[in-house]
Structures are given as C-alpha cells and as structure tokens.
Amino acid sequence: MTPPERFSNLPDYAFPRLRKLLSDLTPGPDPVVMTIGEPRHGVPGFVAPIITEAMGELGKYPPNEGTPQALAAISGWLERRHGLIAAPEEITLLNGTREGLFNAALALCPERKNGAAPRILVPNPFYQVYAVAAAAVGAEPVFVNATAETGHLPDFAGLPAETLDSAAICYLCSPANPQGAIAGHDYLEQLVLLAERHDFLIFADECYSEIWRDEPPPGTLVVARALGLGHRVVMFNSLSKRSNLPGLRSGFAAGARAHIARMRTLRSYAGAPVPLPHQRVTEAAWADEDHVAANRALYQEKYAIADRVLGNVPGYVPPQGGFFLWLPVEDGEAAARHLWTRAGVQVLPGAYLSRDTGAGNPGRGYVRVALVGPAAETEDALTRIRDTLYQEG
Numbered sequence: 001m002t003p004p005e006r007f008s009n010l011p012d013y014a015f016p017r018l019r020k021l022l023s024d025l026t027p028g029p030d031p032v033v034m035t036i037g038e039p040r041h042g043v044p045g046f047v048a049p050i051i052t053e054a055m056g057e058l059g060k061y062p063p064n065e066g067t068p069q070a071l072a073a074i075s076g077w078l079e080r081r082h083g084l085i086a087a088p089e090e091i092t093l094l095n096g097t098r099e100g101l102f103n104a105a106l107a108l109c110p111e112r113k114n115g116a117a118p119r120i121l122v123p124n125p126f127y128q129v130y131a132v133a134a135a136a137v138g139a140e141p142v143f144v145n146a147t148a149e150t151g152h153l154p155d156f157a158g159l160p161a162e163t164l165d166s167a168a169i170c171y172l173c174s175p176a177n178p179q180g181a182i183a184g185h186d187y188l189e190q191l192v193l194l195a196e197r198h199d200f201l202i203f204a205d206e207c208y209s210e211i212w213r214d215e216p217p218p219g220t221l222v223v224a225r226a227l228g229l230g231h232r233v234v235m236f237n238s239l240s241k242r243s244n245l246p247g248l249r250s251g252f253a254a255g256a257r258a259h260i261a262r263m264r265t266l267r268s269y270a271g272a273p274v275p276l277p278h279q280r281v282t283e284a285a286w287a288d289e290d291h292v293a294a295n296r297a298l299y300q301e302k303y304a305i306a307d308r309v310l311g312n313v314p315g316y317v318p319p320q321g322g323f324f325l326w327l328p329v330e331d332g333e334a335a336a337r338h339l340w341t342r343a344g345v346q347v348l349p350g351a352y353l354s355r356d357t358g359a360g361n362p363g364r365g366y367v368r369v370a371l372v373g374p375a376a377e378t379e380d381a382l383t384r385i386r387d388t389l390y391q392e393g
Contacts, residue, residue, distance in 0.1 A: 006135045014352035028344030032381040035348045039244040040372045041298055044291040050280050057276035064273045065264050066093030073286040074252050082219045089257050092264050095272045097207050097238045097251040098129050104203055104234055105133035107266040108259055109168045118168035123154040125178055125354035125363045130171040143355045145362040152179035157194055164198040173205040174217055178353055178368040179326040180319025188223040195232045204235040208322035210242040210292050211299050217321055231256040242292055243285045250274050250282045299323055302371040302378050309382040313390050325369040332367050335389055343384035
C-alpha cells in the first residue's frame, strides 16, 4: 500500500534536527541546555494534594469537554483577566493547546473555499503544529514572514487580496514564540477586521499570555467581541507556561458556541480527555493568581538579566512577553555548533522554527534561547553566549 503524501514533505522536528547537528561535537565545560520551552520553575504547592485526593477518579472516564467545575474556573479566569463573559458551551477543555490547535483545524476548516482548496495563514517562524494542521486538512499553508522590519509580527494585511480571499484560518501566537513580540490592540483590531472582510477564522494561540514584561497582552477574542465579531476568533490557552504544568496536559479553547460545538463533537469521537485528577488541578489552577504572579516575577527578573548582559549586542530586542530570546547571528546552525563546543551552551537554530519562502528563511539569522532555568544559571549562560558569539575575535 502506498503511504499518504500529506505529511511526506515535513522536515524533521526541531529537536531531532538539533541532536543530529550537534552529534559529532564535544560540549564545552559545564553544559547548559537552553533549547526547549519547558518551564523549570516550581510546580504550585496545591497540585500534589489535589492529585493524591483525586487518585480514585482514575477509575472513571473523564468528561471530554471538561468538568462543570473546570469550565466554571476557566470562565471565571476569562472574566477576571479579560472581562469576557463565557458560558460553559463557549469553552472546551483540551489535552494541551497543541492538541486543540491541531484538532480545531480538523473541526472548522472547510474542504473548499471559494471553489478551491483553502489556505491557512501561518506566521513564520511558528509553532510547528500549525503547518501539520494545514497538511492534515489538505490546505495550502501560506508562511508569512515575521521579521525585524515587521516588528516580529506577521504582516497578514500585506498579503494579496486573492490569498486572503482563499484563506480559511489564520494562526497567530501572541506573545510570539520565538520572538517575544506582543500583538497590540490596534494590530489585533486590524486583523479581526481583515478576517471579517475576507471571511476567515483566527486561531489565537495565547499560551504565553501570562508571562509579560510591563503590561498584560490584550486578548484577541476580547478585541473581536468589542467589534461585534467574536465569531471570527477561537482563543487557546493552557496551564503549561502560566502555572509551570506542561506535563499536566491541560488547556482550553474558547469562542463562539457553534465553533466550540464542532470541536466538542470531534473530540467526542477522537479526543483524548484530560484525566479527572488533572481536571481537579485545572479547577484550582485557573482560580488562583498568586502562583502566576510569583512565576511572572521570576521571568521578569530574567528579562532584566538578559537586558543587562546582552543589551549592547547589535540587534538585540528585549522580549515583551514569553520566555525566549531571539538573538541575531550570521548563521543559526553555525552559531549553535560554535556555542556548544566553545561555551557549553545549547541553543536552537532559528531556521528549525521557520520555513523557506520567496523572501528567504526569517529564522536563519537567529538562535532561540529559552529563559527557563534559575536566574544564576541564566546569567552565567547568557554571559557565555555574549562572550562567545559577540566578543570573540
């Protein structure tokens, strides 16, 4: 039998590519890994007691859409954080946002748009599930470069009208992974109006929304509802970054009832529901802000360290949110190899997070650095990066 072609042109995922790139090298002294966006701050103290108390619920099938208590907790957070009033039918629990961002395309992308195969707009660089979702639904991905010239946000409005008319879905991540740029209110308003004019949906990936430097990022669904266009947006968030719980696999999607109903229907057939003990933690985590504020303060401390250590590096842009640095280099792969052997610091080449386009690969001249470790380790590693990449020779 001939295997399907739909995923045949996917490049190797970023981390296998990195292992291959560095496999013949011996790292420098005291190696530090700053590649993966896995939070290393402490798990909130309330998690273990809740898991222990709820262990018996592993003997029950969990509700796919989330317990009433979990949906209520998420609804309460949406109101406190964004001023959004969301009924339970406008929310669904997810097994992490990656699952939701993928399955939402299956549930909501039409087979045809204006008589042709649909297009899906993808910021470039991007979280790789966006492109896989496009391949799964037979859509053409359109990679929209986000560069220093565009403020590290994709210029969707600059696309040809014909491309926009054929678009079914637009993915947006704010704060952006990997650049740390935040889409402001005006940017979001223009994007929502663009979606209405050309009849496409916005999938707003806001999983880094609670890690910010000065001000909380605006929510895309909030902006859309203020325009009377809430049906244009499905927002996604999770506890992975906000609460240092990536292993809990608990996220949510919120949006118009019709969209959430379609997502729930698909999940009832093919979804992996969040285990009930994890849903009990979900209920508590979305209801508590103290641990989130403490977590954010640790990242803000590391923003200050990065500014102090790297502030004089030409092209350094202080991240406004999230926990990555997007550092300019001549060639990301060469820089990663050089850093690993000379400084013992492992970083990710930016080209592994982006695709080649007619205007070039916007990640080729960057490396991504994850600020997930302790402050002292971070300062030491960033100092090694500065001295090795920007001061040698």
